[in-house]
Amino acid sequence: MAEKMELNEVEVWDGNMAASQALRQAQIDVVAAYPITPSTPVVQNYSSFLANGYIDGEFVMVESEHAAMSGCVGASAAGGRVATATSSQGFALMAEVLYQASGMRLPIVLVVVNRALAAPLNVNGDHSDMYLGRDSGWIQLDAFNSQQAYDLTLMAFRIGEDHDIRLPVMVHQDGFITSHTAENVHPLSDDEAYEFVGEFKPLNAMLDLSKPTTYGVQTEEDWHFEHKARQHADLMTKVFGKVEEVFDAFEEKTGRKYDIVEEYMMEDAEVAIVALGSTVETTELVAKMMREEGIKAGVVSPRLFRPWPYEQIKKALSGVKAVACLDRSSPNGALGTLFNEVAASLYHVENRPVVTNYIYGLGGRDFTIDDAKKIYEELDANAKKGSPTTPLQQFVGLRGPKLSFY
Amino acid sequence: MSEMKKIKNLKEFSTSADRFEGANLLCPGCAHSIIVREILNATNDPLILSASTGCLEVCTAVYPYTSWDVSWIHIGFENSSTAIAGAEAMYKTLKRKGRLPASCEGKSPKFVAFGGDGSTYDIGFQWISGCFERGHDMMYVCLDNEVYANTGGQRSSSTPIGASTTTSPAGRISYGEKKQKKDMIQIMAAHGSPYVAQVAPNKWKDMVKKIQKGFATEGPVFINAMSACTTEWKFAPDDTIAISDLATDSLVFPLYEIENGTKLTITYRPKNKIPVRDYLGAQGRFKHLFRPEYEYLIDEWQKRVDEHWEYLQRREEAGV
Numbered sequence: 001m002a003e004k005m006e007l008n009e010v011e012v013w014d015g016n017m018a019a020s021q022a023l024r025q026a027q028i029d030v031v032a033a034y035p036i037t038p039s040t041p042v043v044q045n046y047s048s049f050l051a052n053g054y055i056d057g058e059f060v061m062v063e064s065e066h067a068a069m070s071g072c073v074g075a076s077a078a079g080g081r082v083a084t085a086t087s088s089q090g091f092a093l094m095a096e097v098l099y100q101a102s103g104m105r106l107p108i109v110l111v112v113v114n115r116a117l118a119a120p121l122n123v124n125g126d127h128s129d130m131y132l133g134r135d136s137g138w139i140q141l142d143a144f145n146s147q148q149a150y151d152l153t154l155m156a157f158r159i160g161e162d163h164d165i166r167l168p169v170m171v172h173q174d175g176f177i178t179s180h181t182a183e184n185v186h187p188l189s190d191d192e193a194y195e196f197v198g199e200f201k202p203l204n205a206m207l208d209l210s211k212p213t214t215y216g217v218q219t220e221e222d223w224h225f226e227h228k229a230r231q232h233a234d235l236m237t238k239v240f241g242k243v244e245e246v247f248d249a250f251e252e253k254t255g256r257k258y259d260i261v262e263e264y265m266m267e268d269a270e271v272a273i274v275a276l277g278s279t280v281e282t283t284e285l286v287a288k289m290m291r292e293e294g295i296k297a298g299v300v301s302p303r304l305f306r307p308w309p310y311e312q313i314k315k316a317l318s319g320v321k322a323v324a325c326l327d328r329s330s331p332n333g334a335l336g337t338l339f340n341e342v343a344a345s346l347y348h349v350e351n352r353p354v355v356t357n358y359i360y361g362l363g364g365r366d367f368t369i370d371d372a373k374k375i376y377e378e379l380d381a382n383a384k385k386g387s388p389t390t391p392l393q394q395f396v397g398l399r400g401p402k403l404s405f406y
Numbered sequence: 407m408s409e410m411k412k413i414k415n416l417k418e419f420s421t422s423a424d425r426f427e428g429a430n431l432l433c434p435g436c437a438h439s440i441i442v443r444e445i446l447n448a449t450n451d452p453l454i455l456s457a458s459t460g461c462l463e464v465c466t467a468v469y470p471y472t473s474w475d476v477s478w479i480h481i482g483f484e485n486s487s488t489a490i491a492g493a494e495a496m497y498k499t500l501k502r503k504g505r506l507p508a509s510c511e512g513k514s515p516k517f518v519a520f521g522g523d524g525s526t527y528d529i530g531f532q533w534i535s536g537c538f539e540r541g542h543d544m545m546y547v548c549l550d551n552e553v554y555a556n557t558g559g560q561r562s563s564s565t566p567i568g569a570s571t572t573t574s575p576a577g578r579i580s581y582g583e584k585k586q587k588k589d590m591i592q593i594m595a596a597h598g599s600p601y602v603a604q605v606a607p608n609k610w611k612d613m614v615k616k617i618q619k620g621f622a623t624e625g626p627v628f629i630n631a632m633s634a635c636t637t638e639w640k641f642a643p644d645d646t647i648a649i650s651d652l653a654t655d656s657l658v659f660p661l662y663e664i665e666n667g668t669k670l671t672i673t674y675r676p677k678n679k680i681p682v683r684d685y686l687g688a689q690g691r692f693k694h695l696f697r698p699e700y701e702y703l704i705d706e707w708q709k710r711v712d713e714h715w716e717y718l719q720r721r722e723e724a725g726v
């Protein structure tokens with residue numbers, strides 16, 4: 001029996017510790033993991049919990065991230081609670097198995113501490129890995145700070161493991177900016193947290209010898225399409241309701257409210273920034289400042305990145321005159337992902353806003369208050385003119401000559 | 407406690423309850439199915455299985471059908487070892503926490519991963535090495551047909567020198583594969599595995615003995631099973647056992663085991679050792695070696711087999 005940890009009402013945790021504590025409290029049966037910057041402390045913290053008697057599950061320290069996710073798939077199919085953590089290159093290495101985990105409908109929780117993808121090699125935070133996961137069939141939740149990394153990790157188990165859902169869940173946080181910044185975090189006690197997450201309820205467990213199960217079959221043109229379509233349909237129709245239900249239950253327990261799409265000062269906003277990760281808090285701060293300058297600024301941030309909250313985004317941004325989508329990943333030959341998603345969501349809205357795209361913060365480049373201010377000013381001009389006054393895609397914070405397209 | 411099956415004769419052995427159904431899509435004469443049945447039939451204990459992508463996998467689990475009457479998982483080409491290691495880790499946790507499914511309580515399931523030589527010698531090597539270093543209580547079985555048979559006969563690092571494959575074809579200026587077969591058994595023994603053995607389906611008593619020994623061993627067990635491939639080795643489907651006999655009796659596939667990384671024991675000594683030439687001559691993949699300009703390769707091969715046999719005997723004698 002694992003020992004319980006006495007926690008203070010307020011702990012000073014960085015994002016990694018917050019996620020590690022949530023993993024510990026969820027009493028995971030098997031963690032198969034491999035360390036990589038900046039998520040390494042998650043694995044280290046977990047090892048330390050184990051070494052001090054706070055964990056009674058198996059901790060398998062494997063030889064690569066591909067093996068980490070492979071072990072997670074085998075363990076999850078066997079029938080128990082499973083989680084791991086990774087970043088960047090490690091995430092890319094496990095990409096093959098991500099699709100297999102979701103295709104087999106295995107509710108694994110993956111803490112992703114976002115980091116850039118090489119080359120050139122870079123250990124800092126951007127959203128390249130997060131975007132790489134977007135078609136993998138996982139549910140993707142996005143934390144903007146340590147508290148949220150803790151809360152969402154606990155909630156991820158309850159969402160993914162629900163028998164109506166049975167899908168793996170990623171909980172994202174920004175490398176270093178969130179993962180290594182110590183903040184005040186209000187944890188639940190071990191008992192409260194476990195009570196919230198709930199006991200794991202197996203389904204089609206390989207270890208149920210009375211009902212042998214075949215996992216990972218072959219399907220060709222006769223059945224593959226139907227399997228993929230069913231998974232997509234479940235993502236599109238079942239997940240939103242379940243996420244809302246879990247968010248509501250969490251609010252009831254903690255008073256902390258989460259929404260599928262978070263809105264900040266959007267009631268009367270005329271211009272809005274759409275962003276993910278730690279940038280959300282920067283832009284919220286700046287939106288407030290812009291209000292003092294007479295610009296009705298707001299912030300919209302998808303808490304749920306996959307499945308994409310099409311309706312919620314549509315609702316949040318209807319009536320706004322100009323929108324800027326901030327992508328922290330090199331689109332490498334296209335408009336940014338967030339731009340494409342948001343623009344598609346708004347395409348059929350009457351009086352649709354002017355939508356522009358900003359690429360920023362690659363490889364951990366700072367995104368400053370001045371950067372956000374400038375974007376709001378450009379949005380204000382777009383709103384007044386009713387059409388873009390700037391190129392459609394601009395790079396922010398890039399050294400050298402200005403870079404923009406369209 | 408694990409339960410070892412008493413097996414008196416081949417007939418009884420071959421008619422025992424099937425956990426791997428005959429209804430599968432493997433080629434007629436494929437040794438894979440013979441080996442798998444021999445392994446599964448060696449124990450009465452419950453089995454949890456995994457398979458890497460390959461012939462065994464694509465031929466036994468084509469939705470909506472399955473040939474497996476035990477739990478079975480396939481993830482990818484490289485990771486059947488880690489998949490079963492994950493399942494084994496889950497078993498350990500749930501046993502400790504008292505949360506095993508009722509049907510599994512008090513039982514000693516055996517965790518077995520299957521992979522072809524492509525997934526074992528090549529693409530899955532790292533995963534296997536990791537599993538063995540960590541010491542999972544599992545058995546890894548390589549169905550060694552010395553070629554990527556599932557994808558049309560490309561060379562692997564298990565393909566022996568001189569074999570014509572689709573990526574090392576014999577041609578006007580080539581005798582086929584240029585590299586010698588990787589010695590996977592020694593590599594796995596070097597991991598300190600408590601039990602490593604080479605088996606062949608024609609020597610079923612030897613096979614059962616080794617598999618039972620493997621199941622009784624705690625820790626990671628590696629079995630290299632010679633699997634004669636009618637399609638890629640190019641022999642008639644009803645000659646599988648005859649070809650296997652040539653392989654074991656020519657000592658191209660010597661049958662032996664290594665315990666705890668060092669203690670080597672030869673488990674089969676042919677009464678009449680036959681020339682390697684006879685083994686090669688029975689297979690289409692070596693046909694070109696009988697051209698006069700390549701005859702020297704057959705002589706070299708015989709020399710290598712003799713030397714390796716000598717080496718195995720010396721190690722056995724020395725007890726190291």
